[in-house]
Amino acid sequence: MIKPLMRGAVPDITAAIGKTPIVRLNHVVEDLDSEIYVKVEYMNPAGSMKDRVGLNIIRDAEERGMLQPGGTIIEATSGNTGAGLAMVAAPRGYKCIFVMPDKMSQEKIDNLRAYGAKVVICPTAVEPSDPRSYYSVARRLVEETPGAFYANQYHNPANPEAHYLSTAPEIWEQTGGEFDAFVAGMGTGGTLSGCGRFFKEQRDDIKIVGVDPIGSLYYEYVKTGRLTKAFSYYVEGIGEDVLPSTMNLSILDDVVQVDDRECFQMTRDLVRREGIFCGGSCGAAVIGAIKYARGLKKPQRILVLLPDSAQKYLSKIFNDDWMRSNGFLDDDTTGTVAHLLKRQPTRVISIDDATSVRQAVSILKEHGISQLPVLDSAQRHCGIVSEIDLLNYLVQNEGGLDMPVRELVSSDYATVSPHTRLQLLKNIFNDAKVVLVTENDRLLAVLTKIDLIDYLASDSAV
Numbered sequence: 001m002i003k004p005l006m007r008g009a010v011p012d013i014t015a016a017i018g019k020t021p022i023v024r025l026n027h028v029v030e031d032l033d034s035e036i037y038v039k040v041e042y043m044n045p046a047g048s049m050k051d052r053v054g055l056n057i058i059r060d061a062e063e064r065g066m067l068q069p070g071g072t073i074i075e076a077t078s079g080n081t082g083a084g085l086a087m088v089a090a091p092r093g094y095k096c097i098f099v100m101p102d103k104m105s106q107e108k109i110d111n112l113r114a115y116g117a118k119v120v121i122c123p124t125a126v127e128p129s130d131p132r133s134y135y136s137v138a139r140r141l142v143e144e145t146p147g148a149f150y151a152n153q154y155h156n157p158a159n160p161e162a163h164y165l166s167t168a169p170e171i172w173e174q175t176g177g178e179f180d181a182f183v184a185g186m187g188t189g190g191t192l193s194g195c196g197r198f199f200k201e202q203r204d205d206i207k208i209v210g211v212d213p214i215g216s217l218y219y220e221y222v223k224t225g226r227l228t229k230a231f232s233y234y235v236e237g238i239g240e241d242v243l244p245s246t247m248n249l250s251i252l253d254d255v256v257q258v259d260d261r262e263c264f265q266m267t268r269d270l271v272r273r274e275g276i277f278c279g280g281s282c283g284a285a286v287i288g289a290i291k292y293a294r295g296l297k298k299p300q301r302i303l304v305l306l307p308d309s310a311q312k313y314l315s316k317i318f319n320d321d322w323m324r325s326n327g328f329l330d331d332d333t334t335g336t337v338a339h340l341l342k343r344q345p346t347r348v349i350s351i352d353d354a355t356s357v358r359q360a361v362s363i364l365k366e367h368g369i370s371q372l373p374v375l376d377s378a379q380r381h382c383g384i385v386s387e388i389d390l391l392n393y394l395v396q397n398e399g400g401l402d403m404p405v406r407e408l409v410s411s412d413y414a415t416v417s418p419h420t421r422l423q424l425l426k427n428i429f430n431d432a433k434v435v436l437v438t439e440n441d442r443l444l445a446v447l448t449k450i451d452l453i454d455y456l457a458s459d460s461a462v
């Protein structure tokens with residue numbers, strides 16, 4: 001006999017997902033005319049907005065017969081989706097195996113093991129197609145495990161659907177739709193695509209704004225349509241090195257780029273000045289929203305989704321030694337890209353994409369440089385051509401010297417802003433040969449390693 005439920009109780013922990021508060025920010029927004037409100041998703045039972053995703057993915061798999069009683073859920077996860085899946089799996093009796101990249105914090109790994117899940121750690125510094133990458137290992141485990149179900153948050157429509165069915169309607173009910181812009185970090189795109197779709201269906205003038213860390217490919221892809229090589233950064237949960245099919249970029253009105261240092265400083269401020277105990281991608285979303293607000297002509301109400309809690313980052317973002325050793329504290333004195341450009345003003349020599357190979361070679365020779373940024377017909381940069389691209393083309397002897405360089409444009413560069421710390425620029429040069437400095441979609445400079453070395457070796461470096 002099923003006993004009636006006690007008044008005030010829910011039948012199991014999964015029924016406690018959602019109904020998270022929306023809070024106004026009062027102290028970290030300083031002189032901003034716009035108002036910023038945050039949806040505090042760490043108040044979900046397993047500590048993040050991914051609880052909603054875990055529930056919807058499992059419910060959907062059960063309904064479609066892809067997950068049988070006693071089955072095993074496998075996922076490539078940076079932690080939160082794992083916790084959401086593990087929490088929902090526990091009362092339903094499923095087993096879980098999670099595959100994680102090695103840059104993830106120990107707290108996240110321990111958290112998943114606490115739910116009884118198996119955790120497999122893989123190297124971060126390999127291509128997604130490498131058999132050791134966490135995507136490849138997850139796929140292999142699915143093939144080898146009987147009764148396995150691959151949650152596949154990067155390509156499972158049940159991920160954005162979770163936000164379409166749960167997060168967004170909840171926000172709408174709480175606010176009555178009285179906000180102008182919705183801002184969230186860009187990971188799988190579940191949050192932005194699901195919420196974005198719901199909000200646009202209610203009112204298509206609501207702006208949907210993504211926040212992307214420097215090092216990830218989204219920003220450059222949205223701005224120029226080019227897939228550049230991603231390079232490493234520290235903020236967890238946002239940014240990608242391949243495009244997930246769960247990300248609907250067409251729903252975005254704007255993308256804001258942020259760097260690790262500003263994300264982590266804002267995360268600390270949110271905890272210390274607002275009392276909101278949130279994680280690193282929350283700092284990213286809020287600093288992204290502030291940058292977006294600064295570019296607005298009229299003050300607006302901006303709603304920002306804060307995915308998870310500070311608990312999982314105590315040994316990193318909230319540890320002074322870790323912050324200092326990575327150059328994220330105020331006592332980092334190496335300065336910013338703007339300092340470098342002030343001391344070593346560089347004239348940007350660019351070409352448009354109709355320029356012929358012959359003219360490009362002659363411009364490289366005339367200026368003694370090795371690469372040229374290329375601008376499209378709207379004068380936006382759309383990539384670079386380098387000596388090596390031209391050389392390969394000429395050796396293969398496929399076309400004439402009159403061919404437009406448009407055909408040879410490559411994506412082998414990284415983009416930064418004038419505010420990027422030189423400490424970070426140094427790390428970027430571990431992966432990228434050329435860095436383009438942009439601000440408000442305008443190309444300000446092209447930097448190579450030698451520019452940074454010259455600056456740091458000079459007496460006037462700050």
Ligand SMILES: Cc1ncc(COP(=O)(O)O)c(C=O)c1O
Binds near residue numbers: 185
């Ligand atoms: C901490 C954190 N922030 C942000 C995100 C990005 O959310 P989404 O995958 O919905 O784009 C994730 C996703 O895993 C996350 O774990």
